[in-house]
Amino acid sequence: MALRKWLWRSMSSLSCDPLHVCVVGSGPAGFYTAEKMLKAHKAAEIDIIDRLPTPFGLVRSGVAPDHPETKIVINQFSRVASAARCSFFGNVSLGTSISLNELRNIYDVVVLAYGAESDRVLGVSGEELAGIYSAREFVWWYNGHPDYRNLSPDLKSTDTAIILGQGNVALDVARILLRPIAELATTDIANHALASLKESSIRKVLLVGRRGPVQAACTAKELREILGIKDLLVHIQETDLLKSPADEEELKNSRTQRRVYELLTKAATSQELHPTSTQRELHFVFFRRPESFLHDSSSNISGVRFEKTYLKEDDASGKQLAIGTGQFEDHKCGLVLKSIGYKSVPVDGLPFDNRRGMVPNIRGRVLRDSPDNAIPDQGLYVTGWLKRGPTGIIATNLYCAEETVVSITEDLKQGILTSTSSPNKRGREGLLQLLDSKNIRYVPFSGWEKIDLKEKSEGSLLNKPRAKITTWEELLKVANE
Template identity: 35%
Template sequence: MSAKIAIIGSGPSGFYAADTFAKKLPNCQIDIIERLHTPFGLVRAGVAPDHQGTKNVTRQFERTMNNDNVRFVGNVEIGRDVSYQDLKDLYDIIFLAIGASVDRKMGITGEDLKGVYGSSAFVNWYNGHPDFVDLTPKLGPKGVAIIGNGNVAIDIVRVLAKSTEELEGSDLCQHAEEAIQAVDLRDYYMIGRRGAAQAAFTPSEANELGHLAQCHPVILNDDLTQKPQEDDLKAQKNKEKNMEILRDLNGTDRADKPKTLHMQFWAKPVEILGQDCVEGLRLERTALVDGKLQGTGETFDIEVSTIISAIGYETAPFDGLPMDGGIVKNNDGIVEDGVYVAGWCKHGPQGTIPTNRKESMEMAKLAIEQFNGDSGKKGPAGLDNLLAERNVTPVDFDNWKKIEAAEEAAARPGRVREKQVSF
């Protein structure tokens, strides 16, 4: 059966779906449509620049591109160059893998002050995403507060606290590295509404905090004796491992490390202080009351000049796409006849690359099961004609490989690449 398939988004979910379609429907034609010139989505713009091992998953994605029936169609934006209806007219199956890239708001006074950033925007800035290269975040003169205690919060701490030498082998963009190294930041705060036993970071991320050459972690407002209570066995073991790591960190000698990571548990932000720029953050202590998290009414202030909110993300929709709050409206992954969704745009920002792999493959298999046969739709050929009529020049995978080669050739000593940030 010759299905015409459009995958919207070239991150992990999109590529895992493409691989499944290519294997299960060898006669199909697959277009992976991406609004940027570059593929790989969150792997390129979201994974920390010092986590090159995680980024090696792109080698698998490149193998998918070796299939003759799979195309990368970059620099094509849904809603700008082609419409949602265009896609439904051209393809038998539409697979949405557009992720969740819009920062959720904290909803507190002072959130609009200069010096307040969402973690998606901030991470995209130091990872060289073209949309955020001009963010130029205000760093210093006082500390940085990161709201949230997941993996992204730890990533941001590492990137900000590491020395130039510690960033050896990374692909941190030059504009970001120069801005960070130009400021003598000494204090980092990682704020969690609940306790250490409920922290969302993984053991591997927590463990990295003990290996920062210049930054010493300090646990605040938690005695690390609470036992995690998770329904899932794997989650329970991870939380127990987290507690073990934090207890070890708490007993580590500071030595001569000049920087401090203040891991503040049981506190929530209630107000950002300042007139035009951030001057501080007001926090309210929290506690569990009858099993529910509540504020105690006791507040305290910390002096910071920068606040980065890492409390979650929402999907950015395009015209015509049905939405349910911050995600694509769907019924177990089905948006409408012939339209499917997977990953963070399906259920919100949950899970890692491996966990979303399974879901993406299962949704692709469901789409194959429900495919009714060749409808005669034009697919890739029709898209090419439409783009030509509208004077849109797409970027194919060969073009991307040229961009990649140029980035690697431009790398500074000790860096993997220097990302191209404008096209």
């Protein structure tokens, strides 16, 4: 709230000279940044570029199809994209269509908000086996992302799936695998995923975490939703719910963790004793970490070998870490989904911390190395996951974007950005000329509106909010009609 008041107070004192701004990435972080810039600088002209023909990033490809209320924010973002001083350029890929240096030569300000499109790896034996996917890949598959239209996970050859991780994404994936198909059929889940889930043989899902129920990374809302699935047997070992003094301290300091622990405790004490043969099962497995992946004669995943763990407080961080006991157990399965974290990827010309998977920055100002210390790289900013790492919910990006816009506004007021301005920085005019010279056919927001209209029209015939177009070819064809 304080950041918003500061922005409004600063508006009257800013220069009215044209300011050419490019935001790379059209997810929540990108759109919130564009919205705040339009309000903070009345002469700013904002261009949002995205490698996909469709805007909205993870709101379209990451939010679960059975969470339509979360996607309402698309209406707000659409108003931003339709503003007179804002333009959307889809099908423009940073690093392929256009380089970062080219963008910086055209724009006064470049804000990178392209998020995280890769995954962390476990680094354990057998991780490359068929039947092992990242949760991001699986989510993009059932949400109709054109890059993963042909993922085709085999859901028919096994009755058991193991999900590594116990955060919200892990719960989303488990819920999609376990939810009654009739409930999914009326969502905007991709048609190819719905068809595959209809034929799924998976009846048991294991959600596995290295630490205990006190440290489960999900929110109470997500946990309550999956525990409420009709005719679902939830299995939790009551011995796993025993708390240490360190656990008690963690619970005392976190309302979220207390609520999650209370829900897990209630689920453990109310579970059924005699499941039916057709009943679906959700097993919360704590204090286990994967040691290796097992395979059959065809090099397909057949199980996971886990090492049992215990918690030990780390003197440096004060956190409880999972320590291996040297005891192992095997769990059979035919599908593994790794929900262990997203990872951003660098582009040429961008300082990048590979260990943390983010761009070095101070309040959104990108830092470049110098012989003495890191100094801000004038005119270059970050927001969203590139800035803070892949954490938080959609609303987190609002405050993150506000902070970055405050930094831009401060730099404008102090004249720091004036040295980056030149007659060659023509913003949108320069971008259009560059794309034309490279024969890149971009998708404007009006092209997305054509896609949107067709998806909704075809979805209405199926009693769905939309029937997503899931191939690059068809998306571009509809956008350019």
